[in-house]
Amino acid sequence: MPQNDYVISIIPVLVILAPIFGAGCIMLADRYRPILRNAAILSGVLVPLPLVYYMYNLVKNKLFLYYHFDVLPPIGIEFRVDILAIYMILLFSFFALIITVYALGYYRDKQEGKAFFYFLLLAISGTFGVALSGNMITFFLFFEFMSLMFFPMVSYKSTPEAAAAGLKFFFMTIISGVAMFWAIMVTYNLTGSTSFGMDGLFSSTSPLVLSAFICFLITFGIKTAMVPFHFWMPDAYAAAPIPAAALSSAVMLKTGVLGLIRVFHDLFGLSFIQELGWNNILLVLSIVSVLYGSICAFAQDDLNRRLAYSGIAQVGYMLLGIALLSPQALVGTVYHVMAHAFMKGCMFLCAGVIFVNTGKTKISEMRGVGLQMPVTMMAFTVAAISAVGTPPFNVFVSKWHLGLGAYEAGLPWIIILLLLSSLLNASYYFPISINAFLGCRELQNIERKRLLLQPLRMVPVIILALGAAVFTLAPFNWPLNLARAVVNYYF
């Protein structure tokens, strides 16, 4: 890990505070100028963008940002913006904007979405904090905050199912919090630090160290819905409003991936884990996740549930890339973080558009919906084609690098697994699109409502669908270069 220059800067803190400030502005707007409410909401996600761009320019010039607060003892809060952090924050802040705009369109009825935006902005702030944190306790603080703010969104509909799903998620959050707490405690007491960027803190192993490692796996396994910790996710996604599900899938899952990369490369160190072979635990679980998620996705008729199970499989790829411990595989993981966010985010937003316009959530009821809503279903199809890994779309690039990484790591049979899972993906995604366009024309009988604010819903969908394709078709694959820079920093 090359040494870099640091600049002490408060900018990361401002990025995190901006959405919280936006939430405060909503409160003021509601009270004094209701007409400014939407402006307040948007300010929360727009203000971070120039700041993120500023940080990106610094990091591009090999100058990392750093800030330390002496609160939250015994370790203290640290912010540190390295290449991985800037990659994540670019992604997170972009998706925060997209999903917030979409949510404005999703909640046509102001009253219905009144409290939703508070939680949305606060959760967004939590994800920013996770991305920019410089040690594990800061990570933990924002990770918990983000999860606690996601929980009201899961239960937002106040139906019994939503309350039950929320409670399930809440329990998982607490379990993951306890596990992480333990792991941090052990790490700090054995090594005297939990800071990132040290290229491994541990020098010798003991059962305690293993317990810390396993606790980290449990924590991030819960967040990324790794088998066997996946069971909260389908319920939560089926119960949550679509913007919340999209936020969780496109952004929050990625915080778990980010956490695992931090644990593997910053806390434990590559050579340490390689020597002990602990990555094999994650390797096995990630392979199980890929297969289990794909197989379960078949059986689901609820579109959100199918997307959730497919998410389990997709995150399995990212975990696989981490577990292989080879540079190419990590490129695959980091790139897939972006690729998955675009394509899965696009699918969730499409599901939301379909729900808002027709009230349908079941795939079996969506026959012919493509004739009613051609743009939406086109976008969905583009995302689905990308998800399967068809060249030249994004996911192909990630799977290609994963395959290279598997070969590098001496496990070529994993390539067969990747192919198999692509087949599975194809067989549960394509029927949705095929039915939507070519199915019987039942839905034509249904009058298509002209709804307000359709552009607010459609523009994000179209942008995300384009994102699934544009990077690979462009002459200059910007995310891939960033992903390579991340990996060069670690290897």
Place this chain on the structure above:
Amino acid sequence: MTIAFPQPLIAVIVPIIGAIIIRALDEDQAAKRHLVALIAVSIVFISVISMLPAVMAGEIIKVNLFRLLDGLGLFFKIDPLGMVFGLVSSTLWVFATVYSIGYMAHEHDQRNYFVFFVLSCSAAMGVAFSGNLFTLYIFYEYLAICTYPLVVHAGTEESVKAGIKYISYSLAGGALILLSIFMIYDLVGTLDFTAGGILGAVAAEHSTRITVIFALLIAGFGTKAAIMPLHSWLPGAMVAPTPVSALLHAVAIVKAGVFGISRVFYSLYGVDVLQGLNVTNILAVIVSFTIIVGSLMAIKQTVLKLRLAYSTIGQLGYITLGILMLDPAGALGGLSHIINHAVLKITLFFCAGMIITVTGKKNLDQLRGIGKQMPLTMLAFAVGALGLMGVTPICGYISKYYLLTGGVFSGHPVYAYVIVTSTLLNSIYYLPIIVNAFFRDGEFKIQPGPEAPLSMLVPTVVLAITGILLGLFANYTTIPFIETVLKTVF
């Protein structure tokens, strides 16, 4: 008798004067009564906090009152450990008094209530500042007696029954302490609390006797600290008005028990003697049992206040567990939990009291959707509950962190497993309350105006925010404070 610092005396005597004035006022002079009560507890708070700089600087304040025999008399000594209990109680007493004004507004016999409420403050201060076991015993009994009328305030048959149970447990526990006072005095001729202990000199030759004394003392103080099987008075005493449950059963009385135990450990025996005696393992088993079973029983409860009471039993176990680890990190966790648990649990009780005042509901299954009508209350409740589970940055995590550290790195990882298990049990009994409050539909509607009387709502919200601030800035508050205590011990 030289009194360089009159504050300890002021803290003990002013509430007594206040109580007399309140008694002299008429039942219908509510405004004056509230004013007197507030002034009295504020004076106590100010006099306690004015001693803080001196105590933090390492000075030990001594006030000799009178002497019966050599080494036996009424004697105040303010050391850092006493300051922890004194500061927590006196601060929270102010909050609870403000809260009582709102809560008791529609209750009968308010004068009687406030007399004893203010009087108990004096007793708690006496407990905090006792310089020897004899003084501690006197004030400990005084505390039990003047809280008895508060427990039976409702006057129903149920409350009388609970009151009798409460006072018999307290007095029986007191009797055990008295017995051990005789035995210690017989053995070493002094009862003074001394950093490092007074029994070290005789530990080698009289190991059986000091083991017996230890058992007596722990049983005596353990009654108040609700160590199983001596806990059953605590849930019963929940018939008391909620501010009393909050203050006395989350802060003053139960913490007096825990405080007594820490006095036994740090000021009578000393860490070295206890390490030699090897009695802590037996106690650890009992306390771990208390933590787990208390949490399990909390899950079973269907009445909010009872659930909080059983949760208190488990949480007090944390403090005792931290103390008996005999390890600096564990002790830091245990002692800081005196502060953290007090702040968070009193918030929870205050919320329960507001729910009772505003809606009259006590059972958990009646509280579906209460978050719509009382959002701030339930947010404060969520802060308290999450804090006790150990969610950062609310202050409960500090205690959990150091308890885990102490458990793992002092060579008893089983303590850490107990704490982790109990944390998960905590979440099982707290999370459904929060989820049901906000995300289930019930009969509650948004009401115009403030959701609860402001004299109740404001202290609760302030305490919830304090809980968060104490967590964030523990570096500047709790931890240096407790470390001053530990400097005298380890």
